[in-house]
Amino acid sequence: MTRSISSRLALPVALAVSLAACQTAPVADAGFLSSYEGLETKAGTLRVSVRERRDEAMAAAVDRLFVQPARLIPGAAEGVAPEDVALVLGEVDRQVCYELSERFTVLGVPAADAATVRVAVTRITPTEPVGSGLSAVAGAFIPGPIGVRPPGSTGMLAAEAELVTTAGDQAAALAWARSANVVGMDNPSLSRVGDALQFAEVFGDQVGDSFAPAERPVRPVAEPDPCARFGPRDQPGGFLTRLVTGLYVPETQGVRPQDAE
Template sequence: MLALPPTDMAFDMISAPRIGAVSTVFLTLLALPACATKPPTQTGFLTNQAGMEKVSGTVRAQIERQRDLSALRAVQKLTLLPAKLQEGGDIPDTITPESRLLVLGELDRQLCFQLSRRFELVGPEDPSAARVQAVITRLQETSATASAASAAVSWFLPGGSVRLPVGRGGLSIEARLDLADGQQAAAMAWSRGAGVVMDEGSLSEVGDAHRFTANFADDFADFLVEPGKPKRALTAQDPCQKHGARLDLGRLAAGQVIGLHVPRPNSPTPQNN
C-alpha cells in the first residue's frame, strides 16, 4: 500500500522548488499523447468481420464493430460463456497465471452485470438462447513502481490523477453474440490503454486491464440494444450473484485513499482456461 505523507508534514515538503518541479512534470505529461491505446486486434475469433466499422469520436478506446440490429431485436435470452485468453494472443510471459485469471474473472463479472440489465441471462442448457463470449487478445502490464510514483506526483496536484509516460497498461478484447442457430449477429473489437491523465495506476501488474473490463462491458452491452432502450430491473434472484456485490464500496474507498486502483479478487475462482 502506498504511504502518503501525514498532513502535518505536507506543508514542510511543499517548498517552492518542489512545487516548481512537480509543475514541470505535470506540464510535460500534458504535452505527451493522452492515450497509449493500441489498435484493436484481428485474431480470427470473430467469425464474420465483414462490415466492421471503426467508431469515430471515442476519446480513450479504439473500437471496431458490426451488428445485425434486426436480428438483435428478437433476442430476449442470453447465455454468457466464460471469457478466455485468445490462443496466440499478445500476453506477456511475465504476467502470472493468477493475474490473468484476475482479469478474466473481472471480465466475466462486468459482462454479467451489464448484460443482465438488458437481457434475461440463462444457462447453456437453454437451446433457444443467444450466446455471448469474449476473448482477451492483448494484455499490457501495469508497472507498480511507475504507478506509485505517479500517485505521489498526483498527491500534489488538485483535480485528478496523472500517470508517468512509462509502465501504463492496457487491454484488448474481441467479443461476439451468436444467435441460437450459430449465426453471428454482433461483433466488437475493442482496445484501450491507460492515458497520462485521469487514469489512476495500480500496484497490480494487470491493474489497468482489470479496470478497463468495466468500460468494455458497458460499451459492448450498449451496442447490443437500440439506443434509449430502458434497462431491465434487477430481480430478487440476481443472476450475477456468484460474482459478488455489484458495487464494492470498500474496495472503491480504499482506492480513493491511496490514489490507486485496487482490483477485486475473484470469488469464486472462475473456471477459465
C-alpha cells in the same frame, strides 16, 4: 518578443502531445470472431478503440442469452503471470454479465432457445507497479483529478466479443481496446494487471451498448441476480481505498479469478 511567441506556442504543443498520449490505437484482429465483415469504427471515441457491428433485426429478436466464460487468445498476455490472467478473465466475465443483465435475460447455463455471447481477451499489457506507486505519491501533491504516470508504466486491455443467435448467425460483434493514459484520470495500481482490471468495466459497458438494440431500455436487475456468483455489484470499499490512497486495489473491488474449467 521571441519569448512571447515561444510561450504562445508552448500550450498548443503541450496539448497536442497530451492528446496523442490519450489515443488508443486499434489492435489487429485476433481471428476469434466468426466474422469481421462490417465492423465500423465508433465515432467520437479517442481514449478507447471501438469497432462494432449490429444487425438490428437479429439483435431485437434476442432476449435470452448465455455468456460463455471469457477465453485468452494464445500469446495475448506475454509476461503476465497465470494467476493475474485468471483475475482479468474473471473480471471480464463479471462486468460483461453485469451489463448484459441490464438489457437481456442472462441464463446460468446454455439453452437451445437462447443466444450465445462469446468473449476473448486479445491483449493484456501489464502495469508497472513501481511507476504506479510513484504516481500515487505525486498525486497527493497535485490538486485536481488529473494524474501523471511515467511513460512505460501504463497497461492495456483489448478484447473481442460477439452475439450469436440460435441459428448460428452473428447478430452483433465488437473489437475493443483501451490503453491507460500517461496524463489523465486513470487510477494507478500496484497490481501488474491493475489497468486491465479497471478497463474490464469499460469493456463490459461497451458490450452492453453494442449488443442491445438501440431502442431497448436498461431494465432492473432480475431477482435472483443472474450475476450473483460474482459477488455484490456495489463495492464501496474500492471507492474509499482509491480516495485515501490514490490507488486501484483489486482486493477491495470484489475482483475474483475465473473458475478453472
